Amino acid sequence: MKRLPQEKKLHKNFLPGEISRHGFLGNDPRHIHDIIRDDLQILEQEGITLEQIADRLQYFTDRGKEALGNKLALDTYSVRVDWARGMIPCPFGEPGLHHKITVYLTNTKLNACITFSQLSIHMIREHGFFAGRGSVYRLDPVDLVGFLGLE
Numbered sequence: 772m773k774r775l776p777q778e779k780k781l782h783k784n785f786l787p788g789e790i791s792r793h794g795f796l797g798n799d800p801r802h803i804h805d806i807i808r809d810d811l812q813i814l815e816q817e818g819i820t821l822e823q824i825a826d827r828l829q830y831f832t833d834r835g836k837e838a839l840g841n842k843l844a845l846d847t848y849s850v851r852v853d854w855a856r857g858m859i860p861c862p863f864g865e866p867g868l869h870h871k872i873t874v875y876l877t878n879t880k881l882n883a884c885i886t887f888s889q890l891s892i893h894m895i896r897e898h899g900f901f902a903g904r905g906s907v908y909r910l911d912p913v914d915l916v917g918f919l920g921l922e
Contacts, residue, residue, distance in 0.1 A: 797905025
């Protein structure tokens, strides 16, 4: 299938070095729309919405900002937020910029950690995009549901 110029530009935005050093696709060979479709099917099977996930991630981000750079214990979680200078656009191309905020979240009950960004929350909520497999910020929906206690 031949890609339209808009599709080529969109795809380019997700590659390493265009908007972010690591890009958003990792080693995932699937098209962006296929990644989104597959992840949304998983969530539908689980009965979980994008808003539930994004709201939960935003909760931990907001709480972590209170202790900026330091770990904060929250029930069975530990969160640390790092805030770098500058802002980053969404690779989907809509107007606006997002703060370069990285969140390190540990579920101490599961002894598991995830890392995500403020942009990750936006892309999940607005675009249903959890990043490609192998991406630095990939949040696998199956793992995420259990990790966040949304089951």
